[in-house]
Amino acid sequence: GAGKSTLVNVLFGLYRPDAGQVVIADEPVQLTGPDDAISRGVGMVHQHFQLVPPMSVVRNIVLGAEPTRLAMVDLDFARDQVLALQQRF
Known part of the structure; x- marks a missing residue:
C-alpha cells in the first residue's frame, strides 16, 4: 500500500x-x-x-513497560500514570 x-x-x-x-x-x-x-x-x-482478558486495564496498558519499585511491579504508580494520561487525552 x-x-x-x-x-x-x-x-x-x-x-x-x-x-x-x-x-x-x-x-x-x-x-x-x-x-x-x-x-x-x-x-x-x-x-x-490484543488485551489480556484476566488482567486489569492498568496492567494491560503498562504491559511490557511495567514501572517497578524494589523489583516489584508498582501498580499504584502505574495507575497514577494511566489516570494522568486519561486526563491529558
Missing part, C-alpha cells in the same frame, strides 16, 4: 530509512532499535494488539 507500516517501523527503529531522516525534538536521530526509540519517547501499539 501506501507505506504506513513501513513508516511506523522506521519511527520505532525496526527499519532504517533508505532516504530522509527521523527527527525527534528538532534533532535528527539514527534509531538503533525499539529500545532506542522508547528511550527517546517513541512507542508503538501493534496493529493486531
Whole structure:
C-alpha cells in the first residue's frame, strides 16, 4: 500500500530509512532499535494488539513497560500514570 507500516517501523527503529531522516525534538536521530526509540519517547501499539482478558486495564496498558519499585511491579504508580494520561487525552 501506501507505506504506513513501513513508516511506523522506521519511527520505532525496526527499519532504517533508505532516504530522509527521523527527527525527534528538532534533532535528527539514527534509531538503533525499539529500545532506542522508547528511550527517546517513541512507542508503538501493534496493529493486531490484543488485551489480556484476566488482567486489569492498568496492567494491560503498562504491559511490557511495567514501572517497578524494589523489583516489584508498582501498580499504584502505574495507575497514577494511566489516570494522568486519561486526563491529558
